[in-house]
Amino acid sequence: MKMKIAKLNKRITFQRKTRVQDNEGNWVEGYEDAFTVWGSIEGVVSLRNPEVTIAGAHGVQAPRKIVIRENKQLKHDMRAICDGRIFDILDFGYARNSKSYIEIICNEVDING
Numbered sequence: 001m002k003m004k005i006a007k008l009n010k011r012i013t014f015q016r017k018t019r020v021q022d023n024e025g026n027w028v029e030g031y032e033d034a035f036t037v038w039g040s041i042e043g044v045v046s047l048r049n050p051e052v053t054i055a056g057a058h059g060v061q062a063p064r065k066i067v068i069r070e071n072k073q074l075k076h077d078m079r080a081i082c083d084g085r086i087f088d089i090l091d092f093g094y095a096r097n098s099k100s101y102i103e104i105i106c107n108e109v110d111i112n113g
Contacts (some may be wrong), residue, residue, distance in 0.1 A: 008038040012066060012082045031079060039068035041082060062108035063090075068101055080106060081103065 015031035022028050042065045064087060066080060080087040087106040095101040 007040045008043055008067070010039055010082050012037055012039040012041075012068065012080050014078045016075065016078050022098050034078065035071065035073050037068050037071060039066050039082075041066050041087075045097070051081050062110070064106050066104040066106060067095065068102055068104070070094075070102055074102065074104075080104070080108075 013036040014034050016034045018030055018032045019027050019028050032064045044063075066087065068074075074092060076089060076091070078089050080089065086109040088109055090107055092102050092104040095103045
């Protein structure tokens with residue numbers, strides 16, 4: 001895959017899950033920044049029919065594809081943040097015919113949802 005560097009024009013921060021104690025001493029799940037890279041975000045959503053099935057799960061989702069350069073720190077239980085938008089990672093792998101770029105299939109999370 002011949003990627004044009006200019007297409008990687010978004011600053012994307014990947015976060016890992018962590019557990020922290022809140023003010024009352026309860027353990028709660030949160031996220032902390034792991035790394036930030038340049039990447040691209042492509043939409044694969046139909047606004048007329050946001051109900052889709054991904055890996056057998058049915059619901060209202062906004063699937064996206066993020067492309068970044070290869071990064072060994074990327075894990076399946078992470079999420080991505082870009083311009084205040086949150087993306088839960090579903091799966092990722094090398095882009096077709098490339099060992100330099102990773103395609104990440106993710107679901108854009110609606111903060112209100």
